Amino acid sequence: MNPPSPNTFENAVSAIDVVSVSLTLGGKRVLHDIDLRCEYGRITALIGPNGAGKSSLLSLIAGDEQADTGEVRLAGDRLTDLSIAELAARRAVMPQDSVLRFAYQVEEVVRMGRALRDLPPEQDDTVVTASLHAAEIGHLATRDATTLSGGEQARTTFARVLTQQTPILLLDEPTAALDLRHQERLLKSVGKLAQAGCCVVVVLHDLNLAAAHADHLVLLAEGKIQAQGTPWQVLDAERLGNVYRQPVSVISHPQRDCPIVVTCDTPSDEATPDGITTQDGITRAYR
Amino acid sequence: MTTAPPRNLLIMRTRRRSRPAAIPVYLGLSVGLLLALIGAAVTGQVPLSLDQILKALITPFETEEGQRLAHVVFWELRLPRALMALLVGAALAMSGAALQGLFGNPLADPGIVGVSSGASLGAVAVIVLQLDTFGLWTLPLGAFVAGAATTALIYVLAVRTPQGDNASLLLIGIAINAIAGAATGYLTYLASTAQLESLLFWAMGSLGSIDWRAVAVIAPIVVLAGWLLRRQATPLDLLALGERQARHAGVDVVRLRRNLVILTALLTAAAVSFTGTIGFVGLVVPHLIRLLMGPGHRHLLPLSALAGGLLLMLADIGARSLDPPSEIPIGILTATLGGPFFLWLIARGRGMGKRA
DSSP: OOOOOTTTTSSSOOSEEEEEEEEEETTEEEEEEEEEEEOTTOEEEEEOSTTSSHHHHHHHHHTSSOOSEEEEEETTEEGGGSOHHHHHHHEEEEOSSOOOOSOOBHHHHHHHTTTTSOSOGGGHHHHHHHHHHHTTOGGGTTSBGGGOOHHHHHHHHHHHHHHTOOSEEEEESTTTTOOHHHHHHHHHHHHHHHHTTOEEEEEOSOHHHHHHHOSEEEEEETTEEEEEESHHHHOOHHHHHHHHTSOEEEEEOSSSSSEEEEEOOOTTGGGOOTTEEOTTSOEEOOO | OOOOHHHHHHHHHHGGGGSOOHHHHHHHHHHHHHHHHHHHHHOSSSOOOHHHHHHHHHOTTOOOTTOHHHHHIIIIIIHHHHHHHHHHHHHHHHHHHHHHHHHTOTTOOGGGGTHHHHHHHHHHHHHHTTOOTTGGGHHHHHHHHHHHHHHHHHHHHHHTSSSOSHHHHHHHHHHHHHHHHHHHHHHHHHOOHHHHHHHHHHHHOOOTTOOHHHHHHHHHHHHHHHHHHHTTHHHHHHHTTOHHHHHHTTOOHHHHHHHHHHHHHHHHHHHHHHHOOOOSHHHHHHHHHHHHHOSOHHHHHHHHHHHHHHHHHHHHHHHHHSSTTSOOOHHHHHHHHHHHHHHHHHHTSGGGTTTO
C-alpha cells in the first residue's frame, strides 16, 4: 500500500508530518527520502529488520537529529521552529535504554516527566499516582530507582513519559525488556491514550505485538519505507520473507482479528554448508 | 504477578516517610550554625565569656571600660572571620553539589572547571611578580579574575568541540588544569624564600586575614549566586536522566550547563580569592547531604550550603585552637578530615556513586 500523498490532505494538520527526509549518521545514509504521516488517535508502529532506520526515524521525529534534507512537522509546526519547552509540551520520548545517575526514588523519577511542563501542579499527585499504577510500579514507589531490574526500569521510564501528558508519544522498543504480561499492559495503556486522541509512534521488533496493538504499520528496510497500512495489509508473508530474508508464514490470531507471523524453515537449510558467510558478514556454523 | 490496588494505595500513603522531613534538618543545621558561631566567638587566644559577647552584641557602637578588648576581638576579628567561614563553606559546598549534578559524577568538585587552579595561578602570579596595582586587594582580585578566566577558557574551548557536551568540558578541564598547574609550578620555582612562605600559606588556605571589607565583598556574590543556583534545582534533577532525556523533558541542556559553569565559577572564585584553596568541602558535604536526604537538588543545594558553612566554621575553630598561639592552615584540616571520610564513604560499598 502506498503512503498517502501529502497533497491529498493538505488542509488537515497531522500530528507528525515527515516530508521527504533524508538523514546521514556517521557518514552513513540511514534514511532515504522518507515521507510519513502519523495521525492523532492512532498507534503507528515502525517495524523492520535490524539497521532498517526505525530508531533513527524516531529520534529524527523527537528532534534529536537534524535531517539533511526535508523537514519534520509536529502538529503543523516545523521541528526547527519549536523551542525545547514547546517540544516537551508536544511530544514525550521513551528511549531504548534509561540512564539514572543518582539514587532517586522511582516516584521522584516518574515525577520528573512533568517537572518542567506548564501543567497545573495540583494535578501532579493524581497524575503521578495514575502513571505508577498504569505501569504497575506503585509498589516500587520508594525504591532506589538505580537498583531496579531492566523491566522495572523500562516501566519506570514509561510512567515518567506518561506524566509528561503530551499529545504525541514516541516509544523506542518499549516492550524489549518486559515479560508477556507487561508487554500487553503497556501496549494496552498506550492504546487507551490513542483512543483518547493521542498520536503514538512506537518502534517494535515483535511483529505480533505490532499486529495486535498498532492501527498502522510502517515497514522500514535499508532506510526506506517498504510498505505501510493496516497489519493485514503490511504483514504479507512474501514481503516479510524478502525484507527479513527469513521465510515466514502469516496466520490468523485465534481470538483477535489480527495476523500472526511465525518463522519457517529456510528451504535451503539442509543444503547449507558449515561456516557460510551471510550477507551481514557474520560467519555461522550450522551443525 | 499481581499487585492488588489496596496494597498499592497503602504504599502510596506511606511513601513520604521514606525520606526524612526536610524542616528538622534545616532547623538542626541552623541551630548547629548558631552554636558554632557562639563557639567561634568564645574560642581563641583571648578568652571571651558569653557575658562579654552579649554585651558587645547589645552595644555594637559603644564600649564601656574593661570591655574594650572583648569588643574589638569580637567585632573586628572573630565575627567577620566566622561569617567568612560560613560564606566560603557554603559557596564551596553548593558549587560541588551543582557540579556533581551537572557531570553526573559524585567525584566532581569545584576544581573540575578550573577555578581553583586558575585562582592559584592568579594568586601565585601576584605574589611572585610582586604586583600591587590595587594595593591589598591585588591578591584576591588576581585570584578571582584568573579563576573566572580559566573557567571561561575551558568552557569556550569545550563548546567549540564537535560534541560540545559534558565529556568535552571534563577533558578540556583536565588539560587546562594541568597547564595552569605547570604555570603555577614555574612561578613557584622563580619565587624567593619570603614569597614561598606566602605561596604556601595561600595554597593551604587560611581565614587569618579576614576583615569586614572581605565579608562585604563576598557576601553579596555568595548570596546572589547561591540563590540563582537554587533556581536550577529542577533542571539539575532532570539531568540525572542523561542529557538527551533531560532535553526530551524540557531542559535546555546547553543553557543549563552555561549557567551552572558561570555560577559555580563565581562562587568558587569568590570563596578562594580571600582564603586560598580549601579542599574537600565541595566534595564531601554534598555526599553527606545526599546520603541523608536523597539526591533531589531542591534540598541538596541549600542544605549543602548550610552544612558546608557549618563544617568550615568548625574547622576554623579547630585551626585557631588546636596549636595555640599559631594557626593551623584550614585547608590542611579539611583535607585531614575529608580524606578519611571519603575512604569511609567508599568502604560503605556503593557509597560513592549512585547510592550517595
